[in-house]
Amino acid sequence: MATVETTTPTAYGGKWHGHYPELGTGPLPLEVFTSVEQFALEREHIFRKVWLNVCRIEQLSKPGDYFVKDIGVCNTSVIVVRGKDGQIRAFHNICSHRGNKVVWDQHGNGSGFICKFHGWMYGLDGTLKFVPDEKRFFDLKKDCLGLTPVHVDVWEGFVFINIDPNPQETLQEYLGELATELAGYPFAESSATAFSWRAEVKANWKIVKDSFQEVYHVGCLHKRSLPDAFVSSDNPYTHMLDMKLFPRHGRASLFGNAAHQPSPVQALSYKHGSILVRSGFSENTLPVGVNPTRSTDWSFELHVIFPTFFVVVSEGTYFTHQFWPLAVDRTIWESTTYFPTATNLAQRFSQEYSRIIFRDIFLEDARTVEETQSVLSSGAKKEFLLQDYELLVRHSHNVVLNMIRGSDGKTIGRAV
Amino acid sequence: MPRPYLPEAFRDLEPWLAWSLATERERSAKRQSSTMEELKAFYDVMLARMEAILPYLEQFPPDNIPPQTERLFYLTLSLAEIAPAAELYDQPGVVDGFDVSRFRPGSE
Numbered sequence: 001m002a003t004v005e006t007t008t009p010t011a012y013g014g015k016w017h018g019h020y021p022e023l024g025t026g027p028l029p030l031e032v033f034t035s036v037e038q039f040a041l042e043r044e045h046i047f048r049k050v051w052l053n054v055c056r057i058e059q060l061s062k063p064g065d066y067f068v069k070d071i072g073v074c075n076t077s078v079i080v081v082r083g084k085d086g087q088i089r090a091f092h093n094i095c096s097h098r099g100n101k102v103v104w105d106q107h108g109n110g111s112g113f114i115c116k117f118h119g120w121m122y123g124l125d126g127t128l129k130f131v132p133d134e135k136r137f138f139d140l141k142k143d144c145l146g147l148t149p150v151h152v153d154v155w156e157g158f159v160f161i162n163i164d165p166n167p168q169e170t171l172q173e174y175l176g177e178l179a180t181e182l183a184g185y186p187f188a189e190s191s192a193t194a195f196s197w198r199a200e201v202k203a204n205w206k207i208v209k210d211s212f213q214e215v216y217h218v219g220c221l222h223k224r225s226l227p228d229a230f231v232s233s234d235n236p237y238t239h240m241l242d243m244k245l246f247p248r249h250g251r252a253s254l255f256g257n258a259a260h261q262p263s264p265v266q267a268l269s270y271k272h273g274s275i276l277v278r279s280g281f282s283e284n285t286l287p288v289g290v291n292p293t294r295s296t297d298w299s300f301e302l303h304v305i306f307p308t309f310f311v312v313v314s315e316g317t318y319f320t321h322q323f324w325p326l327a328v329d330r331t332i333w334e335s336t337t338y339f340p341t342a343t344n345l346a347q348r349f350s351q352e353y354s355r356i357i358f359r360d361i362f363l364e365d366a367r368t369v370e371e372t373q374s375v376l377s378s379g380a381k382k383e384f385l386l387q388d389y390e391l392l393v394r395h396s397h398n399v400v401l402n403m404i405r406g407s408d409g410k411t412i413g414r415a416v
Numbered sequence: 417m418p419r420p421y422l423p424e425a426f427r428d429l430e431p432w433l434a435w436s437l438a439t440e441r442e443r444s445a446k447r448q449s450s451t452m453e454e455l456k457a458f459y460d461v462m463l464a465r466m467e468a469i470l471p472y473l474e475q476f477p478p479d480n481i482p483p484q485t486e487r488l489f490y491l492t493l494s495l496a497e498i499a500p501a502a503e504l505y506d507q508p509g510v511v512d513g514f515d516v517s518r519f520r521p522g523s524e
Contacts, residue, residue: 366519
């Protein structure tokens with residue numbers, strides 16, 4: 001097998017943290033997961049300021065297609081819609097008359113939006129088209145009473161919105177080098193089929209997020225579901241092949257055991273396309289940000305887009321996580337697995353097996369994050385400890401801290 | 417439902433038609449409400465037939481599936497649903513897992 005730690009630095013006793021000495025190696029204060037004040041600061045300084053992924057472009061394929069996303073952490077609901085002119089636009093989902101939520105369903109297709117309360121009508125471009133009994137109003141300036149626009153942009157088919165009326169950066173600037181490194185990944189072809197789950201978990205958004213930012217837990221928590229897919233005798237603790245921190249985002253290259261022995265149904269699934277751990281990969285087709293070490297023991301590339309969007313890519317398939325904070329101890333978790341269009345029913349069976357295995361693994365994670373949150377307020381512990389392969393966890397907490405303190409979070413760069 | 421319920425070559429699986437379920441929600445609920453003996457019996461029967469079923473299903477694009485073929489296909493989706501129970505957990509649900517009914521499928 002290939003060497004696991006290909007670019008291990010010499011600082012910090014040969015640990016990954018040596019690349020990022022500014023992060024330190026100290027403990028993490030536990031109160032960031034339980035403090036209501038902290039949650040309010042995160043709402044104000046992070047979620048109301050950054051670009052947030054709300055859907056895929058395939059969900060808005062035709063003019064008039066719309067998608068509604070309730071964003072509890074920003075105290076709003078957003079309509080994302082493709083106009084007659086093909087443009088994607090986004091609006092706060094609130095009527096200009098007396099504040100009713102205009103669209104109540106989650107998605108659909110139409111020629112405009114009609115408020116259910118008094119029937120005010122808006123076009124797909126957000127303009128106010130019609131007011132019932134308009135003459136009884138006083139100096140109504142319809143031109144100024146459209147739906148309130150929200151900034152929206154698209155990257156590789158992922159639709160992002162920004163609640164800030166004056167975003168400090170474009171989406172491209174926000175994604176930065178992470179986007180550059182992923183350019184060329186066939187998201188469009190790989191996104192033809194999407195299966196999603198949604199759950200409300202009783203845990204702080206960072207507890208949920210952090211559980212997906214490291215794979216140190218795989219050999220323990222997932223010992224039944226993943227007995228040998230991501231661990232091997234040479235790599236029993238699922239050490240990552242590579243890690244890289246961007247100013248706010250992070251990337252990690254995940255080890256896969258090419259000698260993994262599939263279970264009987266898994267083996268049938270593998271024969272028809274959908275493979276959890278591949279042996280070998282098509283090196284030339286992958287962008288530099290996917291399996292950057294070109295290891296034969298590679299499984300997935302984990303891209304963590306700050307604050308709460310995960311794009312986890314393999315060859316031909318990928319999945320995403322999106323976490324939506326509701327309160328300091330409640331989070332909506334949305335997970336979607338994407339596949340290319342199945343050409344026959346045997347391939348669909350193969351896809352089904354893959355996604356069900358993922359679901360059952362996620363159920364192990366979800367239980368754990370709730371059990372964790374349930375004892376955090378005990379006062380028994382004040383700090384969390386992080387090991388070298390929990391670097392992405394450390395980094396994202398640092399970004400949260402910096403954004404709350406008022407800097408733009410851009411304090412981290414990979415030491416050369 | 418017009419007879420035969422399944423394609424001619426797979427009519428031996430007709431006693432298992434209760435597992436021919438169209439949605440993840442239904443398949444998951446049936447997995448959770450079954451005993452391990454029931455899951456293992458379905459698993460063994462299906463696994464023994466998969467080497468024949470998959471080449472058969474390979475002939476069909478996912479659109480416009482004949483109803484008999486669709487029922488057979490749903491049986492294989494149920495096998496995918498229960499495989500972790502039979503192969504990994506040795507119990508219907510995920511060991512120490514989150515309640516699957518709180519994990520809501522988005523597209524069904």
